[in-house]
Amino acid sequence: MAEKDFTIVVVGGGMCGLAIATALLRAGIETHVFEAAPKFDEIGAGIGLGPNAVAALRGLGVLDDVLSKADPPRLAMRPYTFVTGKGNHEHIFDYALSADEQGLSIYRPIFLDALVPIIDAKYTHFDKRAVSVSTTPSGKHVVKFHDNTSVEADLIIGADGIKSTTREFVAGPHPDKHLRYVNTSTYRGLVSISALKKDGVKTDLTKPLLWMGMKKHVVTYPIRGNELLNVGAAVSTSFTTSPPATDSWVERSVPAKEMFDAYDDWGKDIKIILSHIKDPSRWMMHVVDPPLEHYVKENVVLVGDAAHAMVPHLSAGVGQGFEDAYVLYRLLIHPQTSAKNLQSVLRIYDTIRPPRATMVQRESVRMGRLYHGFGPGAGGNTVKQTQEQLNGIWNPVWYHDLEKEVDQHLNRFYSHGGKL
Ligand SMILES: Cc1cc2nc3c(=O)[nH]c(=O)nc-3n(C[C@H](O)[C@H](O)[C@H](O)COP(=O)(O)OP(=O)(O)OC[C@H]3O[C@@H](n4cnc5c(N)ncnc54)[C@H](O)[C@@H]3O)c2cc1C
Structure with missing residues (x-):
């Protein structure tokens, strides 16, 4: 292992926690992952990654592993x-x-197939649900788990998703204070494309499609070499937000009729597609709102949905998490980064990440409103208005030279003798 004089614990082994842990371990920096579940797991659905997410994975040194699967x-x-x-x-x-x-x-799931084998099992710890984070008199941090065990480290990376426990340490002790329900449910499922064709779907399903309407939209794109269609069908009851739902936010198997009825007034192809989803999962869409101004407190740093869970309307959430992971990785692996300057280095992360991720959170909300405001209903946009607003919507997300931004910060920091 590389000679770093600080210890690292990652809380949460979702896509973002695994991305940072894998990269750090590959760089030879000892990193332990504590995951609440009995194993690493991902839902059986597709995920879209834009050029910025791909660049972050490349910078983390794991893109080829993901591509190989x-x-x-x-x-x-x-x-x-x-x-x-x-x-x-x-x-x-x-x-x-x-x-x-x-x-x-x-x-x-292929993300796990790609990354999990890289991590030596001695660095992963399962059935470890973090319940609190605190600071010791010597300035280290202690993570306590639900089974009354605990771990101490110099740096805690909070990658524990939207219902984050580590966020409470960084942003304050009210777990719900930064969470809102966006009054939208997304039904998800995977369908065989050849079966849909056999059933008479005329629309070309081999390209990604966004089907628009009033207060609902459907996203479809092919995965597994055009074999399966990934379907996400979003239905909003309003454009406002509410306090977090008290029901379970993710239901793995809901009655298909519930989803089907919501699209009763839509056209033939979409009805055929939805009729093929026998056991949709339903996601009640929650976000971190208002956006956090800081992702760092002392030596505890948030990445991924723990920091900035957002609506998925620009397919940008995990991409922002990978950007977090990339920035943090670059800062931590720098040869001059040590326990002595760790807090200053983390302040660089806190300068770079919140403004950009907050912009992407806000743009994602704006796009949801656009997708759900199409059509002749009250206040609905015309085709021309919609075309104008869709033009270039991904530009601010996809085109950002993060590598250069990190280089500039690191150069400035270390050319001033490691002072901000
Ligand atoms: C319907 C939908 C579609 C989406 N589509 C896209 C898309 O196309 N592109 C895109 O970029 N993003 C998309 N997203 C967003 C993306 O799914 C998330 O941004 C991403 O999964 C977040 O990863 P994460 O690792 O931060 O959190 P998570 O995936 O939530 O992982 C958190 C991990 O931490 C563990 N954990 C939780 N609490 C604790 C605790 N207290 N102690 C220890 N471990 C804990 C969990 O078990 C889990 O393993 C979509 C989201 C939704 C809901």
């Missing part, structure tokens, strides 16, 4: 086509790409 095993950017949900699914807009974008749509 992807089907097809190469980068492919396929832009969305926007169509109407109602009627005959008329064309609204083709999102234009420049030539050199590189993205990826993957089946989420």
